[in-house]
Amino acid sequence: MPLTLKKIITYVLLLLVIFIAIFPAIWMLSTSIKPVTELYDNPPEIIPDGPTLANYANVLSRSVMLQSFGNSVVITAAVVVLTLLLTSLAGYGLARYTFRGSKTLSLAFLFGQMVPSVVLVIPLYFMFNKFGLLDTKFGLIIADLSMTLPMGIVMLTSFFKTVPEELEEAAMIDGTTELEALFRVVMPIAKPGLISVAIYTFIHAWEEFLFALNLTLSASQRTLPIAISTFAGEFTVDWGATMAASTVVALPVLAIFLLCNKYFIQGLSDGAVKG
Amino acid sequence: MKRSRKGFYYCIPALAVICFVSVYPLLYTIVLGFFNKTLLKPQMTFAGFEQYIDLFTDGVFLKSIKNTFVWTFFSVVFQFGMGFAFAMILHQGFVRFKATFRILLMVPWVLPSIIGSSVWKWMYNADYGIINFILQTLHLIPEYKTWLSRPETAMAAVVVVNVWKMFPFVLLMIEAALQGVSKDLKEAATLDGATPVLVFRVVTWPAIASTCYSLILLLMIWTLNAFTFVYNLTLGGPAHETEVLAMFIHNKAFTEFNFGAASAASTVLFIITAVVSLVYFRFTKAKED
Structure with missing residues (x-):
């Protein structure tokens, strides 16, 4: 040819x-x-x-939509911050130390990615009901962590392993504690890894649907995906407004992706496929 | 690598959260599968395997197992097939603007599933959907169809959305793996007179095979767990045609409020996922050794 x-x-x-x-x-x-x-x-x-722009005006003038937008921002931000903090610690522990059961623990975190969220949502419903976490943002935040922590730990463990140990050792000889060395020396070097975990977590938390659908009940705690879903249900014919609302939800994700796509592809291939 | 229990202390915060929101709920589900618990009878009463027997004699449940199989099989075949084929096409040396192509191709994957499914629902619309318009203009269908509410087309329509969402991911992962294939080996083989097919079989495939296997297993797990598309596009209808296991569990729990039966079905889904995951671990471990 x-x-x-x-x-x-x-x-x-x-x-x-x-x-x-x-x-x-x-x-x-x-x-x-x-x-x-x-x-x-x-x-x-x-x-x-x-x-x-009438559809956008229509969507953004609904107080329910604005409140959901606010809820989504708060929940997503909290999930990203908590995920970064907890996965950095665990990823560091697993990258630098071996201990009894450390292999099993790494494997368990890997396995955590595979647990279907629909399997977790029924017991979470009862547990949250009992602890007063049902229909709260805090409940939704920790439920989301069940999905974001395992993948983040797997990604960061492999990332931290690429940071030379000598750097922290040098810092510790100068008198910093190990935790300080982690935050001041290791994490800045592992920034690309942290960014990919942050983006992955952001996208996941921003679009999370199943937990939000079943663990929140009132309009005041609703996140954007649920608002859109009920929105589409209420006005089945108003596709213009539904698509405007969808665009509002999609834009932050698309913007962040376009800004950071380099980290994103690399991090996912490290975390998911190489294992 | 130092050997010290300190490493474990670093893991404690994350582990505590995971135990609370993942491990304990998982055990709870498995236990609840052996107890009766409904909205009307919220007190748990021991049922043994009764709910499992009920499930496996329930036509809807059996149908949902069959649907899950069909949904997973066709989704993964097309996600992987399309991703693989286009990765090979994009990887060719003379292709320019690769970075732009990659970014554009990722759009379906970054678009939140709920948004993707709303747009597709609108595109599938029976009276004004663009898909009907395009297919009729191309004379592929004689008249507009109700894609999502006809038993013959509903499953295929939802699979299309799932393929659209995931094939770009496969494409990028395989393309990344292809970049790791030794150019020297390929050239040497070509100079020795190997046909492109032979070069692929002897040089390229061995280098990307493990990525491909991992991808297939991951796609299977993700598709087994996928819920948002089915929920938003069809709610499992028409007449349970697209009711996959995740949807069945959700209906049992949050529409019928039969939590015991839903938990038993959850356990079945978990076992299926766990089996696939174990195969995945075997592959990733085999790679490391």
């Missing part, structure tokens, strides 16, 4: 697959700026004749 033909076929296939990958996002944006009169046009158009 001549090279030019091969090139043409390659690029055509790649453009086709990229079209498939991003078309839903484009269609979401397109629908979100369509006035109601254009939603049901035949043939449908990607760029509307009279683009409008």
